[in-house]
Amino acid sequence: MRLLVFFTLFFCQSLRGGSLDVSVKDGKGAPVPDAVVYAKNSAGKSGGARKQGIIDQENKQFIPYVTAVQVGTTIQFPNKDNIRHHVYSLSAAKRFELPLYAGVPAQPVLFDKEGFVTLGCNIHDWMVAYVAVLATPYFRITGEDGHVVLQNVPAGSYTVQVWQPSLKGSPENGAQQVEVAGGGSKPLVFTLDLKPDFRAQRAPGLTTGGYR
Numbered sequence: 001m002r003l004l005v006f007f008t009l010f011f012c013q014s015l016r017g018g019s020l021d022v023s024v025k026d027g028k029g030a031p032v033p034d035a036v037v038y039a040k041n042s043a044g045k046s047g048g049a050r051k052q053g054i055i056d057q058e059n060k061q062f063i064p065y066v067t068a069v070q071v072g073t074t075i076q077f078p079n080k081d082n083i084r085h086h087v088y089s090l091s092a093a094k095r096f097e098l099p100l101y102a103g104v105p106a107q108p109v110l111f112d113k114e115g116f117v118t119l120g121c122n123i124h125d126w127m128v129a130y131v132a133v134l135a136t137p138y139f140r141i142t143g144e145d146g147h148v149v150l151q152n153v154p155a156g157s158y159t160v161q162v163w164q165p166s167l168k169g170s171p172e173n174g175a176q177q178v179e180v181a182g183g184g185s186k187p188l189v190f191t192l193d194l195k196p197d198f199r200a201q202r203a204p205g206l207t208t209g210g211y212r
Contacts, residue, residue: 079101
């Protein structure tokens with residue numbers, strides 16, 4: 001009877017999965033926001049539901065600055081400003097263009113290739129945002145504290161990587177191999193080598209109508 005209870009508890013813990021408690025810092029030890037932390041299963045499994053994403057254009061900015069989605073996800077780009085925007089990407093992982101428009105485009109954009117995508121607006125040079133398109137459902141984006149917890153990760157072997165828009169080099173360079181145990185929590189710390197964050201300056205003031 002005790003043996004049966006033991007195996008039942010072990011099986012339930014395995015089904016529940018474990019968690020990865022990840023802190024991301026820069027070379028000076030400061031927390032790094034807007035870092036995408038993701039775990040790739042060594043067995044190549046990449047299941048999980050894909051939900052449609054949304055990247056707003058509001059007050060002449062993309063919101064959010066960094067988005068992470070699984071391969072095969074669509075993203076809608078509603079324009080909440082009272083002027084028109086022209087959204088585009090020239091990135092290898094996704095090339096597309098939404099010519100000048102207001103409101104919500106008729107069709108969302110499908111992100112069907114793994115990689116990192118830079119978004120821009122042809123009218124407003126300072127409008128920049130990023131999309132991490134990942135072949136795994138296990139990911140989160142750090143806040144100002146540089147910390148995330150990947151929860152309900154099935155037990156197994158994983159490669160954990162971190163990407164951030166200012167990262168020097170490739171996420172593979174700092175990858176960590178981990179074993180996730182059912183019901184357990186694994187702490188990880190990543191230290192990123194970052195380039196200076198030189199963003200185009202926003203034009204002062206607001207205007208109505210037109211393209212500015």
